[in-house]
Amino acid sequence: MKPNIRRLRAVVVWLSVGGLALFTLLPLSAQEPKLRTTLKGHTDWVTSVAFSKDSKTLASGSMDQTIKLWDLTTGKERATFKGHTSSVFFVAYSPDDKTIASASADDTIKLWDVKTGKAQATLKGHKGAAFVVAFSPDGKTLASGSGDGTIKLWDVQTGKAQTTLKGHKTFVQDVVFSPDGKTLASASQDETIKLWDVANAKVQDTLYGHRDGVFSVAFNRDGNVLASGSADHTIKLWDVKTGKERATFMGHTNTVFAVAFSPNGKNLVSGSMDKTIKLWDTATGKGWATLKGHTNTVHAVAFSPDGKMLASGSFDSTIKLWDMPETKQGQ
Numbered sequence: 001m002k003p004n005i006r007r008l009r010a011v012v013v014w015l016s017v018g019g020l021a022l023f024t025l026l027p028l029s030a031q032e033p034k035l036r037t038t039l040k041g042h043t044d045w046v047t048s049v050a051f052s053k054d055s056k057t058l059a060s061g062s063m064d065q066t067i068k069l070w071d072l073t074t075g076k077e078r079a080t081f082k083g084h085t086s087s088v089f090f091v092a093y094s095p096d097d098k099t100i101a102s103a104s105a106d107d108t109i110k111l112w113d114v115k116t117g118k119a120q121a122t123l124k125g126h127k128g129a130a131f132v133v134a135f136s137p138d139g140k141t142l143a144s145g146s147g148d149g150t151i152k153l154w155d156v157q158t159g160k161a162q163t164t165l166k167g168h169k170t171f172v173q174d175v176v177f178s179p180d181g182k183t184l185a186s187a188s189q190d191e192t193i194k195l196w197d198v199a200n201a202k203v204q205d206t207l208y209g210h211r212d213g214v215f216s217v218a219f220n221r222d223g224n225v226l227a228s229g230s231a232d233h234t235i236k237l238w239d240v241k242t243g244k245e246r247a248t249f250m251g252h253t254n255t256v257f258a259v260a261f262s263p264n265g266k267n268l269v270s271g272s273m274d275k276t277i278k279l280w281d282t283a284t285g286k287g288w289a290t291l292k293g294h295t296n297t298v299h300a301v302a303f304s305p306d307g308k309m310l311a312s313g314s315f316d317s318t319i320k321l322w323d324m325p326e327t328k329q330g331q
Contacts, residue, residue, distance in 0.1 A: 145172030229256030271298030
């Protein structure tokens with residue numbers, strides 16, 4: 001049964017500091033996403049969630065060393081992929097939904113056949129834990145970020161490393177391709193975000209502004225805005241073309257581990273060590289919902305491609321599926 005969720009609306013206190021917009025979240029009453037179901041099956045922290053392109057399946061990665069696939073129509077577990085020898089930190093679907101890539105603390109990346117559940121390849125080369133993976137929009141390249149401070153670009157077909165991007169001073173905690181595949185953004189514990197030219201493997205820009213490690217980055221659908229979440233408790237929006245900070249969203253009371261744009265780019269979701277999920281209007285900077293229910297850190301968040309659902313993965317070993325209000329959906 002769905003719990004009774006108090007409907008909240010956020011009033012935002014706006015401040016102007018040095019020409020930047022600062023937004024902070026305060027609660028009032030209004031509609032917010034409703035909990036559809038809680039997926040249970042992992043036996044340790046859930047670190048990553050990813051929707052298939054048809055919004056019918058969810059993949060999850062966990063510290064229990066497995067990847068699970070969930071049928072979103074029934075809420076039932078469809079399959080469990082086993083093969084990593086340590087924690088799975090991240091999972092990502094290929095653009096054609098045929099392959100899942102996983103990054104692990106065993107220093108490897110695996111490519112899995114979604115239909116059979118078999119590992120097609122194991123990519124080795126990092127000298128530290130693989131924290132994150134991301135497919136290029138054409139599915140031909142896989143980027144990985146590692147505890148060794150480097151990013152590797154892999155040829156998906158051959159499983160060979162094409163190049164290694166060096167520039168961060170410590171752990172690379174997230175990587176994401178721009179929608180056109182020309183730019184790669186990386187987030188690091190060194191408190192910076194780097195924008196890389198994929199074609200020549202060079203740094204285009206380094207974004208400074210966070211005051212602690214950066215854990216997550218996400219492009220909007222046009223690729224002109226980048227969002228970042230940090231251990232400094234804030235979310236920042238950046239102008240990709242100029243490299244300038246556009247806004248700072250404040251409201252979380254602990255590390256922001258995950259950020260994601262909705263398919264239409266109008267909403268941003270964030271997950272935090274403060275055990276909450278927050279939703280923000282990207283045009284106004286207003287926070288319009290705070291979702292509570294997880295009993296530990298929310299480490300992963302994702303919108304379904306059709307915009308109708310939100311998934312959250314937590315250190316409480318569960319995944320929650322939330323139904324988005326119709327007024328907030330869209331592609």
